[in-house]
Amino acid sequence: MRKVQIRKFLLIDGSYKARILRGKKTTTIRYGDYEARPGGEVYLVVTPSDTAVAKLRITGVEKRKVKELTNEDARRDGFSDVRELLGELNKIYGELYGDDDVTIISFEVIKRFEDGIPLKWLKALNYREPAEIARLYLENKEKLNLNRETDFIMRRIYNEGLGKAVRTFGPKRVQNALLKVYHGLYAEGLI
Structure with a gap:
């Protein structure tokens, strides 16, 4: 076996x-x-x-x-x-x-996790939690220069949780924003 x-x-x-x-x-x-x-x-x-x-x-x-x-x-x-x-x-x-x-x-x-995190999101974020991605974004947003919607989504995740962000913006937009931020952080050597 x-x-x-x-x-x-x-x-x-x-x-x-x-x-x-x-x-x-x-x-x-x-x-x-x-x-x-x-x-x-x-x-x-x-x-x-x-x-x-x-x-x-x-x-x-x-x-x-x-x-x-x-x-x-x-x-x-x-x-x-x-x-x-x-x-x-x-x-x-x-x-x-x-x-x-x-x-x-x-x-x-x-x-x-008050708001569950879809496993496929965790895998796509290399097992980084959305709250951590949002925190790193807010600490480094001037280096990333992403659009306003991404900024709003990250702020919502950071301040009110993933569930609230998903209910406000929809799962696809939240997932896309998280991936965009993750890749931006990665490209800058921040994760």
């Missing part, structure tokens, strides 16, 4: 979002061999919307066999007991057996 590396984001079903954000689910248990760096920071991306809703710090990575999972593992993963956990894992991965390998990835939420 090949090793799966978690580097930039952790994809998780949207039904778990509230439990994670409330601190009721502090692990994810994955079938197979996953690799993540303890201390590393990744985005929590929920499906099916593919939206980043938080930033997580990986606090631990542990390899186990399915038969070694405990009720404590289940509780940290947001389930009442190991039977409930296994039922959910079997729904996701198909029937798992006692000798199958799983990886327990522990994490803590370090930042929540």
Whole structure:
């Protein structure tokens, strides 16, 4: 079985979002061999919307066999007991057996995004958050010399958040402005 590396984001079903954000689910248990760096920071991306809703710090990575999972593992993963956990894992991965390998990835939420960030936007911005792009723009706007609409959009993101900017200007215009600013910052060596 090949090793799966978690580097930039952790994809998780949207039904778990509230439990994670409330601190009721502090692990994810994955079938197979996953690799993540303890201390590393990744985005929590929920499906099916593919939206980043938080930033997580990986606090631990542990390899186990399915038969070694405990009720404590289940509780940290947001389930009442190991039977409930296994039922959910079997729904996701198909029937798992006692000798199958799983990886327990522990994490803590370090930042929540009131307005989710589309994963494709994060990827296009090389995993820079829109608020950071807006801040860097405002600190360096005289070097970038971009149009008024881009200026208005960046100010809106910085002062009122991504969601407000999207509701005011529409997702396509906001995305285009962010990309224009990102490329301008990159060209100037500012990111």
